[in-house]
Amino acid sequence: MTNIRLKNIEKSYGDVQVIPPLDLEIEDGEFVVLVGPSGCGKSTTLRMIAGLETTSAGKVFIGDRDVTDLRPGLRDCAMVFQSYALYPHMTVKENIGYGMKVRGVDKKIAAEAVANAARVLNLTDYLHRKPAALSGGQRQRVAIGRAIVRDPEVFLFDEPLSNLDAKLRVEMRVEIKQLHRRLKTTMVYVTHDQVEAMTMADRVVVLNAGIIEQAADPITLYEFPVNKFVASFIGAPSMNMLEGKLSGTGDDLVFESDAGASFPIPKSRIPALAEFSGERFSLGIRPEHTSENADVGPKIQIKVIDVEPLGPHTLLIGEVGGEKFTAQFSSRSRPQPDDMVDVYVNSGEVHFFRESDGRAVR
Amino acid sequence: MSVRDLRGAKRHWVLFGCLIWLTFALFPLYWVAITSLKSPVDVVGGPTYLPFVDFQPTLKAWTELFSGIRGEFFSNFWSSTIVALSASVIATIIGSMAAYALVRFTFRVRLMSGITFFVVAMGGFLFGREVLGIGPATASIIAFCIALALSIFINRFKLPGPVLGNDDIVFWFVSQRLFPPIVVAFALFLLYTEMGKLGFRMTDTYFGLTLAYVAFSLPIVIWLMRDFIASLPLDVEEAAMVDNVPTWRIFFGIVLPMSKPGLIATFVITLAFVWNEFLFALFLTNSKWQTLPILVAGQNSQRGDEWWAISAAALVAIVPMVIIAGLLGRMMRSGLLMGAVK
């Protein structure tokens, strides 16, 4: 049983509170991804689990052990750093085996573990090279190998892939996922890349300024973001937001955007939204829920600024009354910059966020 | 713009300038080398430049040097070598440890406890001397120990006054080197003689001389190694910490190998300092552990300006350092960190 429990952990540097009291439970064998914008405290949280950073208050449990005051080495975590952090003067083999050598593991067993890890990570041909003679992807695999042979209770990853190029990143993503499937060890993974978060996680924890905005599985996060921050952070290209207010009553409830567009509220949403008539709201529309087909729902007129043909579909970067709006059309349509285009919105998929606190109403 | 980009005449001028400078730098060495081969007549009879052309070279100065007519050459060479090597090795290792501690850990020394140390150490010494009438060495050792223990103890409490951090400590180390060495050498000499009276022979011993050199080299070692260690990636050490590698092993197994270029540079600088040092050796030794600089200087005083003898001795003092620098110079180059991060 190696779940991780963070109980009211806080972190302050002097007077600056980086992490306000934070609660998080990570289950045994779960793959949790902490995601959020730069500087939101992801690394700090991870380093508090690893013990590389002390907590200003609160407690950290790994399994049943209270590890709050334990030094990093005794927590039985393995960590993979963004910068790889390999020992530059040791060969790949020595790098992977160093921890075992220090712990006095039997030489034969250690050699076997190193060989195993190298085989799994396709490093067998490089065992006698120094890190300087490896590519970025190989270095990162050595770092992962070093973590695997530790056979830890918990794996911690701090943006392990962000120094790799896009293609390698996708490959390593798959490798780490496979690793998790095979080892079934609890993993905590930090990234600022929401695609990485969505593709890898059992559960994504969205952090903002040290606060957990939402923790849920990727699909829930995508379909039911609890607030405006999560909604615009998750999904690429990110969700369009139109500012405006609700007006009308009963079945005539409409959203009137500040830009002048009016958007009838779909029947299914009226019960939840009716009581807020007159209040200011943001209307969230994902680009992938827009179309050039008139039959999907109500329309919004946008002025096209740029056209991005991606192949499977084409993105229109445009604006509505000064606000940016991205629409997704089929690749058959060929609008030009400066055109005025009618965009039809799948009204069943839109989100409403109260302007007062940013929370979603549904 | 780099000199490499120069073409044509400009390039030749630069080359010419460099050659002039090279001649200027190498000429004294050449002069010493040929002077050591001259006979007394050739030295005093005006300048001569080319062996076999201007003068007939002779090995007289060298045979005299090695046969021991002019001082205990082999003994001096031997003591220079082992004192210099051991003092530099010890100073580099201890200094690196101190530098590592000063880079990676935060120290807080209250000014009040520093002042307490000074007052207790000085006061205790004077009290022991004047009131109790104890010998100076005993008095200073006792006062020093009490002052150290007391100041470490009271540093735990919230004393008024400023708190000094790591940078202040480093500056304090380095400030040791701001004294004129003669002051330190003289004080050390007094201390050593007093200790000798207590039965710990320190003057003209391997231990005494090495200790003095280690102490006097430490500030520079700490200063140099601090920058080298501060430039090491912290991630690598953190990775080892997470892997449950004990701190001493992180230091010896990871930090020291990573700072190898810095270590070697520091070692060579310390070695050169100790090898060339004259003042301490003059004060603290008299026969058995005299070093080469003393021998070289001695050539002058014994029988007048015998430049041929001085030159031979000087060459012997120079050559080992040239060899060491040549051997270790290539290892000082950085680039060892490649592949650790990024």
Ligand SMILES: Nc1ncnc2c1ncn2[C@@H]1O[C@H](COP(=O)(O)OP(=O)(O)OP(=O)(O)O)[C@@H](O)[C@H]1O
């Ligand atoms: N030693 C420090 N002193 C003061 N503030 C710090 C210190 N270390 C980090 N911070 C602050 O803590 C906050 C969180 O830092 P952290 O490294 O956890 O961010 P992050 O989410 O990992 O960002 P990134 O994606 O850029 O790595 C940042 O705003 C940073 O400025």
Ligand SMILES: [Mg+2]
């Ligand atoms: Mg970070």
